[in-house]
Amino acid sequence: MMTKDTSGDVRLSGISKTYGSFTAVHPLDLTVPQGSFFALLGASGCGKTTTLRMIAGLEEPTSGSVSLGDQDVTNLPPYKRPVNTVFQSYALFPHLDIFENVAFGLRRRGIKSVKKQVEEMLELVQLGEQARKKPHQLSGGQQQRVAVARALINHPKVLLLDEPLGALDLKLRRQMQLELKRIQTEVGITFIHVTHDQEEAMTMADTVAVMNAGRVEQLGSPADLYENPNTTFVANFLGTSNLIEAEVDTKSGDEIVLKAGGGKLSLPAARCSAPTTTGGKVLVGIRPEKISLTHADDAGGIPEGRNRITGKIADSSFIGVSTQYVIDSPVCPEFEVYAQNIDRDARLIPGADVVLHWNPAHTFGLDATQD
Ligand code: ATP
Secondary structure, rough: OOOOOOOOEEEEEEEEEEOOOOOEEEEEEEEEOOEEEEEEEEEOOOHHHHHHHHOOOOOOOOOEEEEEEEEEEOOHHHHHHOOEEOOOOOOOOOOOOOHHHHHHHHHHOOOOOOOOHHHHHHHHHHOOHHHHHHHHOOOOOHHHHHHHHHHOOOOOOEEEEOOOOOOOHHHHHHOOOOOHHHHHHHHHEEEEEEEEHHHHHHOOOOOEEEEOOOOEEEOOOOHHHOOOOOOOOHHHOOOOOOEEEEEEEEEEOOOOEEEEEEEEEEEHHHHOOOOOOOEEEEEEEEEEOOOOEOOOOHHOOOOOOHHHHHEEEEEEOOOEEEEEEEEEOOOOOEEEEEEEOOOOOOOOOOOEEEEOOOOOOHEEEEEEOOO
């Protein structure tokens, strides 16, 4: 029987970091399994870089421990950990060519015959043709790939990436996201990626930890976090969400019925993280692209009842693939709706009366009394 490879597991147990009286990272327990592409996602100052630096050994934790595979590395200096880091500033050696930049880690370990390994690594990052160029002769994206090759040449168990694409323009950043994902799949080691960009985290990572004020607020796959956020912070950090203030009316079986601004909403009980006793306050979340928007004149076929609300278009912006509408409704002020521009209804202009409706399976319920 094959035993599971755990050599690239990263385990943080109660790890924290305080600076004087300020807590940058509250005690954190986290396991990143071998071979996963894991993202630490959060706004500036939430503690993600500090967490990464504690894994690298560049920052000493105030409490707790770090294990890599079966080894407790809490007290090991960075160079003794089977980990390497790629930073936003690529920190390539300007006077060395690309080959020598990548070979650097091997030469420092006294390895003489480096040609085969360096060439393989340059192939992996698709820079085989550029080996004899100097860093300044490469584009930003190419330089970033050299930095990745240089970090991978010593075969670390874990690669840490600290906003590695932050210096690139949007188009190049998107290309590099796919490129990094391909490289990770090919080498099969654990990647831990720090970013403040939700799209970047969702494109690349199989698991995302959303951090807020020094804590992991929610952990899950990108789809899970998007479809089932547990807090308003996560709902708003990953995309846009309408959050309707509602009150629990009745609960029967798997269905919760709520009152909101004269309308009735239905929510599957399994999709509600708030208490569901009658009178309880719940924020019902619905993503703008999950809503059907119909001109009021054509809405006769939409059954009266739950998740059917009326409103008036307050604003619309055409953005190519879709049109974004803002709807004034008694149920929710400034309701946002994104509608695909296939067969767009020319009557859907500001001032038009509309009906919004949606499938309750696409909603989620949050505790309205949380912070
Ligand atoms: P960014 O995306 O801006 O790098 P981040 O989420 O990575 O943000 P950290 O760099 O981990 O955040 O910092 C978390 C908090 O700890 C911030 O409020 C920061 O000001 C504080 N901090 C970080 N390093 C120190 C330090 N050496 N001394 C005091 N405070 C620090």
